[in-house]
Amino acid sequence: MKSMPYEDADLAGSLDALRQDVARLETPSHVETAVLAAWDRAHAPRREELARSVWRKAAAVAAAAIIAVGLGQLGRELHRTTRASVEPAVESRTLLLVGEPILRGEPVRVVRMRVPASTLTGLGVRSAMGDAAAHVDVDLIVGEDGIARAIRVGM
Amino acid sequence: MQDATSAAVEDLGDADLMQKAAHGDRDAFAALYHRHHAMVYRFARLMTGSDNAAEDIVQEVFLAVMRDAARYDPTRAALPSYLYGVARHQTRRRLARDRQFVAIEGCASDVNEPVADGDVSATLERRQTLQRLRRAILSLPRRYREVIVLCDLQDVSYSDASTALGCAVGTVRSRLHRARHLLTQKMGCAVPSQEDHSRLTERCA
Numbered sequence: 001m002k003s004m005p006y007e008d009a010d011l012a013g014s015l016d017a018l019r020q021d022v023a024r025l026e027t028p029s030h031v032e033t034a035v036l037a038a039w040d041r042a043h044a045p046r047r048e049e050l051a052r053s054v055w056r057k058a059a060a061v062a063a064a065a066i067i068a069v070g071l072g073q074l075g076r077e078l079h080r081t082t083r084a085s086v087e088p089a090v091e092s093r094t095l096l097l098v099g100e101p102i103l104r105g106e107p108v109r110v111v112r113m114r115v116p117a118s119t120l121t122g123l124g125v126r127s128a129m130g131d132a133a134a135h136v137d138v139d140l141i142v143g144e145d146g147i148a149r150a151i152r153v154g155m
Numbered sequence: 156m157q158d159a160t161s162a163a164v165e166d167l168g169d170a171d172l173m174q175k176a177a178h179g180d181r182d183a184f185a186a187l188y189h190r191h192h193a194m195v196y197r198f199a200r201l202m203t204g205s206d207n208a209a210e211d212i213v214q215e216v217f218l219a220v221m222r223d224a225a226r227y228d229p230t231r232a233a234l235p236s237y238l239y240g241v242a243r244h245q246t247r248r249r250l251a252r253d254r255q256f257v258a259i260e261g262c263a264s265d266v267n268e269p270v271a272d273g274d275v276s277a278t279l280e281r282r283q284t285l286q287r288l289r290r291a292i293l294s295l296p297r298r299y300r301e302v303i304v305l306c307d308l309q310d311v312s313y314s315d316a317s318t319a320l321g322c323a324v325g326t327v328r329s330r331l332h333r334a335r336h337l338l339t340q341k342m343g344c345a346v347p348s349q350e351d352h353s354r355l356t357e358r359c360a
Contacts, residue, residue: 021285022200022201025193026193040181
């Protein structure tokens with residue numbers, strides 16, 4: 001496309017001189033520094049996010065592997081136990097509620113205690129063990145607030 | 156190895172560099188900056204008459220490139236035209252924001268350029284003429300200033316200018332014709348400096 005000719009030669013000369021003058025203008029170096037710093041700022045979180053994601057995936061894979069190994073071992077153990085026991089042991093247990101009822105899904109802790117059989121008598125439970133001085137194992141069910149909710153007694 | 160990578164990036168075309176920058180390639184973005192920062196800076200400097208404003212506009216333009224590289228379509232416009240378009244938009248915003256301020260800066264090259272011993276008078280006269288021409292260009296309405304800066308001072312083709320300005324080639328030609336006419340008039344009589352202009356404005360008020 002042909003450029004339009006100048007009608008004024010003086011103006012053409014002045015514009016040409018200005019064009020040469022302007023061609024010497026350079027962007028100060030600190031502008032480049034600022035622009036590239038902005039780029040780094042904008043892309044740094046993405047890199048961190050990527051690294052975090054990789055670590056998260058690695059942790060998930062490791063956890064899955066541990067669970068798989070654990071389940072495998074548990075399965076083998078159950079299989080062995082089932083085959084070994086000719087008569088399944090029947091265990092009778094009594095649950096005594098001593099506080100607020102335990103809600104479904106409520107997190108609890110089980111604290112195992114060994115107490116004299118006579119202690120159970122005070123709770124209105126008669127131990128199958130004849131000797132009142134003998135010790136029995138008792139599971140104390142403790143709620144999240146630290147207050148006992150129930151006592152489980154093996155009879 | 157780093158140099159080899161940089162050299163490979165430098166050899167790529169603008170469209171490829173934009174694509175790489177859109178995918179987070181810092182070298183590609185740096186190559187784009189090195190290739191085009193000067194033309195953006197000169198355009199902004201001529202449009203605003205201010206070094207600071209021009210520096211800010213260059214930053215804004217390349218930040219826009221950083222954000223929108225993925226949206227650039229090389230079939231619609233060559234990258235220089237696209238960058239001029241962004242620079243034009245940023246310049247408009249900047250001029251609108253700074254409308255109330257008075258520019259007091261001269262061109263850095265005027266101050267720093269040493270005067271040749273043998274031709275002091277001619278050099279000073281040349282500087283004076285360039286200063287008057289700059290003022291005359293800055294005093295043009297923006298649509299005329301844009302075509303003068305692009306076509307007469309940055310050697311942008313009419314076709315690329317029309318893409319950057321978002322108008323027909325015929326419009327570029329007619330604006331350029333009108334702009335040159337206005338410049339001739341302004342250069343024919345003394346163009347008032349900003350200080351003179353303020354004084355005149357005060358007198359008229």
